[in-house]
Amino acid sequence: MSRLVMKFGGTSVADLDRIRRVGRLVAAEVAAGHKVAVVVSAMAGKTNELVAWTDGAGPAINGLPISDDEYDVVVASGEQVTAGLLAIALRNVGVNARSWMGWQIPIIADDAHGRARIDDVLPDKLIAALDSGQVAVIAGFQGVTRDDRIATLGRGGSDTSAVAIAAAIKAVRCDIYTDVDGVYTTDPRIESRARRLPKISYEEMLEMASLGAKVLQTRSVELAMSQNVPVRVLSSFVEPGEAPGQGTIVCDEEEIMEKRIVSGVAYSRDEAKISLFGLPDHPGVSSEIFGALADANVNVDMIVQSHARTADTANMEFTVGKRDAARTVEIIRAAQRRIGFDDVQVNEDVSKVSVIGVGMRSHTGVAKTMFGALAEKGVNIQVISTSEIKISVLIDAAYTELAVRALHAAYGLDKL
Amino acid sequence: MSRLVMKFGGTSVADLDRIRRVGRLVAAEVAAGHKVAVVVSAMAGKTNELVAWTDGAGPAINGLPISDDEYDVVVASGEQVTAGLLAIALRNVGVNARSWMGWQIPIIADDAHGRARIDDVLPDKLIAALDSGQVAVIAGFQGVTRDDRIATLGRGGSDTSAVAIAAAIKAVRCDIYTDVDGVYTTDPRIESRARRLPKISYEEMLEMASLGAKVLQTRSVELAMSQNVPVRVLSSFVEPGEAPGQGTIVCDEEEIMEKRIVSGVAYSRDEAKISLFGLPDHPGVSSEIFGALADANVNVDMIVQSHARTADTANMEFTVGKRDAARTVEIIRAAQRRIGFDDVQVNEDVSKVSVIGVGMRSHTGVAKTMFGALAEKGVNIQVISTSEIKISVLIDAAYTELAVRALHAAYGLDKL
Numbered sequence: 001m002s003r004l005v006m007k008f009g010g011t012s013v014a015d016l017d018r019i020r021r022v023g024r025l026v027a028a029e030v031a032a033g034h035k036v037a038v039v040v041s042a043m044a045g046k047t048n049e050l051v052a053w054t055d056g057a058g059p060a061i062n063g064l065p066i067s068d069d070e071y072d073v074v075v076a077s078g079e080q081v082t083a084g085l086l087a088i089a090l091r092n093v094g095v096n097a098r099s100w101m102g103w104q105i106p107i108i109a110d111d112a113h114g115r116a117r118i119d120d121v122l123p124d125k126l127i128a129a130l131d132s133g134q135v136a137v138i139a140g141f142q143g144v145t146r147d148d149r150i151a152t153l154g155r156g157g158s159d160t161s162a163v164a165i166a167a168a169i170k171a172v173r174c175d176i177y178t179d180v181d182g183v184y185t186t187d188p189r190i191e192s193r194a195r196r197l198p199k200i201s202y203e204e205m206l207e208m209a210s211l212g213a214k215v216l217q218t219r220s221v222e223l224a225m226s227q228n229v230p231v232r233v234l235s236s237f238v239e240p241g242e243a244p245g246q247g248t249i250v251c252d253e254e255e256i257m258e259k260r261i262v263s264g265v266a267y268s269r270d271e272a273k274i275s276l277f278g279l280p281d282h283p284g285v286s287s288e289i290f291g292a293l294a295d296a297n298v299n300v301d302m303i304v305q306s307h308a309r310t311a312d313t314a315n316m317e318f319t320v321g322k323r324d325a326a327r328t329v330e331i332i333r334a335a336q337r338r339i340g341f342d343d344v345q346v347n348e349d350v351s352k353v354s355v356i357g358v359g360m361r362s363h364t365g366v367a368k369t370m371f372g373a374l375a376e377k378g379v380n381i382q383v384i385s386t387s388e389i390k391i392s393v394l395i396d397a398a399y400t401e402l403a404v405r406a407l408h409a410a411y412g413l414d415k416l
Numbered sequence: 417m418s419r420l421v422m423k424f425g426g427t428s429v430a431d432l433d434r435i436r437r438v439g440r441l442v443a444a445e446v447a448a449g450h451k452v453a454v455v456v457s458a459m460a461g462k463t464n465e466l467v468a469w470t471d472g473a474g475p476a477i478n479g480l481p482i483s484d485d486e487y488d489v490v491v492a493s494g495e496q497v498t499a500g501l502l503a504i505a506l507r508n509v510g511v512n513a514r515s516w517m518g519w520q521i522p523i524i525a526d527d528a529h530g531r532a533r534i535d536d537v538l539p540d541k542l543i544a545a546l547d548s549g550q551v552a553v554i555a556g557f558q559g560v561t562r563d564d565r566i567a568t569l570g571r572g573g574s575d576t577s578a579v580a581i582a583a584a585i586k587a588v589r590c591d592i593y594t595d596v597d598g599v600y601t602t603d604p605r606i607e608s609r610a611r612r613l614p615k616i617s618y619e620e621m622l623e624m625a626s627l628g629a630k631v632l633q634t635r636s637v638e639l640a641m642s643q644n645v646p647v648r649v650l651s652s653f654v655e656p657g658e659a660p661g662q663g664t665i666v667c668d669e670e671e672i673m674e675k676r677i678v679s680g681v682a683y684s685r686d687e688a689k690i691s692l693f694g695l696p697d698h699p700g701v702s703s704e705i706f707g708a709l710a711d712a713n714v715n716v717d718m719i720v721q722s723h724a725r726t727a728d729t730a731n732m733e734f735t736v737g738k739r740d741a742a743r744t745v746e747i748i749r750a751a752q753r754r755i756g757f758d759d760v761q762v763n764e765d766v767s768k769v770s771v772i773g774v775g776m777r778s779h780t781g782v783a784k785t786m787f788g789a790l791a792e793k794g795v796n797i798q799v800i801s802t803s804e805i806k807i808s809v810l811i812d813a814a815y816t817e818l819a820v821r822a823l824h825a826a827y828g829l830d831k832l
Contacts, residue, residue, distance in 0.1 A: 016472040056432040057504040067507050073500030073515050077493035084489030088473040091483050099489050104564055148520055
């Protein structure tokens with residue numbers, strides 16, 4: 001009998017009815033002969049409520065609570081509740097089950113409270129329980145530090161919990177149940193001809209996740225890739241008695257027979273463009289700017305620098321997350337004398353559109369197709385950035401849907 | 417510097433504003449030079465919500481959830497939330513504090529999930545934290561079993577947690593903060609001349625608690641008595657900047673200088689009277705009746721048996737909790753053939769009024785005063801029961817307030 005991890009997010013366990021449905025999905029896998037470990041998130045909305053309470057109990061600095069260790073104590077209770085309720089629901093359909101908190105397994109985390117990383121999962125007790133025929137219902141998103149405090153893994157951390165557990169117990173697969181039935185070539189709300197991908201490589205999924213496709217948490221994909229855990233994304237929103245679909249398997253590139261050049265088109269509206277004009281053109285200026293931003297924990301994404309036609313000054317454009325935009329301008333302005341520039345401007349009316357595919361490594365012409373398709377629709381490209389398997393462009397936000405649909409068609413993704 | 421335990425119930429931590437007020441009360445005791453351990457309940461209403469969810473996840477048998485271990489996992493999360501929030505609020509007013517769950521201390525409990533008893537409190541880590549100048553904020557109502565599962569202590573269990581912690585860390589006192597400012601000679605809502613008692617003995621408090629005065633949980637008083645922990649009951653409902661009053665000290669009888677014959681008048685409307693007519697007058701009948709009720713976990717309180725004037729049959733009257741009344745009649749009827757009686761009747765329209773005082777041990781005439789005062793007001797006594805330090809009478813419920821006020825005056829409690 002093979003071990004299987006099933007993970008259910010907040011919308012899948014949003015209320016008692018949904019929790020009972022999840023119980024039936026788990027019971028079906030048990031009946032199919034699997035030894036099942038289930039990882040659960042907090043009921044939808046619960047985490048936000050608990051976070052708001054921690055904010056109310058004491059003021060926050062830079063968006064992080066002062067008392068991040070106690071923040072973790074409060075917020076981790078959400079997953080504890082779901083784990084207990086699902087264990088009850090499972091017993092109620094005749095499945096032997098018990099709940100496990102992070103400290104009971106234990107899942108050892110570092111002490112970066114609120115955004116901790118999993119150092120280790122000690123799987124012996126869990127494996128013994130599974131081998132005894134008991135389903136393990138595990139509170140996601142949480143671990144225990146080496147000095148016995150509760151630590152949470154940050155938003156979306158339950159995906160990471162699930163993959164780490166799957167690696168530790170050597171599960172055949174980690175099934176991530178969510179409110180969509182797989183990973184799509186693009187957002188179906190924008191392009192109705194978007195197709196579900198039967199398989200996608202870890203690398204592509206990683207780019208998709210970090211480029212705005214909110215199906216899986218980036219860290220969980222990194223972990224799955226490094227531990228070589230096959231992940232499947234599928235929907236928990238099936239009627240009683242109905243089986244979930246095949247979903248999308250996230251796996252090693254080698255295991256995907258028919259490789260596509262481009263697998264998907266992603267977009268993000270969370271960007272803001274910062275433009276600096278009249279920078280002195282000498283070494284050390286970039287390091288001055290980005291050093292100050294790194295010190296303030298501002299994450300900078302795309303960067304381009306251009307030289308003014310006249311005079312020996314340069315201009316620079318880069319993007320940051322929209323919620324960091326105002327703070328970025330403050331930091332830059334505070335350092336104006338030191339950096340020496342004429343003007344700084346912000347544009348929040350931009351979006352980033354990206355095409356992703358491992359096939360880019362071996363195929364040329366992907367960029368040409370992209371720029372051609374956008375030009376044809378009159379979409380102006382403001383900034384370009386590339387990696388080995390993706391090309392991203394920053395465009396006027398008003399053109400987002402148009403650009404996504406044009407690129408989806410240009411790479412033939414609607415004919416998969 | 418002496419150690420002090422402060423315990424705050426659900427209404428005292430009902431929302432963020434109240435939690436911040438509790439933070440100020442704790443800060444004041446720290447400023448006064450105490451090493452403080454705080455025990456907290458769940459925010460008012462939270463436990464009921466969590467219990468309702470466990471009911472929704474799976475059906476219950478005889479009012480107890482099937483999955484009492486998982487019930488505990490869910491319900492214990494309420495105190496976890498409060499402990500974290502209070503720790504944050506304390507740091508926010510400059511007090512070094514951290515939260516402690518039952519498993520972190522640990523508070524060892526037996527595995528009678530949902531109504532566990534505390535076996536042991538291992539205080540070393542807690543004492544080390546207190547000695548380092550840190551306030552310990554402890555989740556009440558919970559412990560951990562010897563095989564590392566969460567166990568809850570049953571309703572009102574946070575009082576018991578607080579007393580057990582106080583005994584383990586050798587605290588000078590256990591202050592129980594609640595929504596009343598002490599223990600009164602009787603319910604002030606019935607008798608406006610009721611007086612706060614500056615001190616009351618453990619034995620009297622125990623009778624008060626079990627006779628309907630809902631200030632402290634019975635088990636916590638038993639524990640305080642056996643461990644000789646002085647307990648103080650006082651109100652958390654004071655304005656910012658205002659100090660709480662003196663409250664009521666619950667302590668050993670020996671420490672109360674001015675002993676009163678009667679300390680208080682308690683009442684309970686939760687009783688139902690069961691009357692059995694025409695019982696065969698031979699040995700074994702009582703054991704038949706009360707054996708059947710004990711098997712069904714029905715708690716029987718007052719019992720009287722009387723012989724019919726004619727014939728060799730007897731009548732019997734006893735009281736049970738109102739919520740057990742219907743079930744009691746069912747059980748008795750089911751055993752009618754075996755017991756052999758003519759008729760069974762229920763009267764839910766009764767209440768139990770009691771006078772309590774350690775002075776009864778050495779003073780005669782207490783009963784005479786009681787019966788005289790009731791007779792004077794025309795209150796008919798249906799059943800009488802006594803212990804060393806209390807006399808209880810069952811009367812028509814309509815006379816409850818009248819009887820309470822008459823007894824309060826008869827023993828001069830309004831002139832304390």
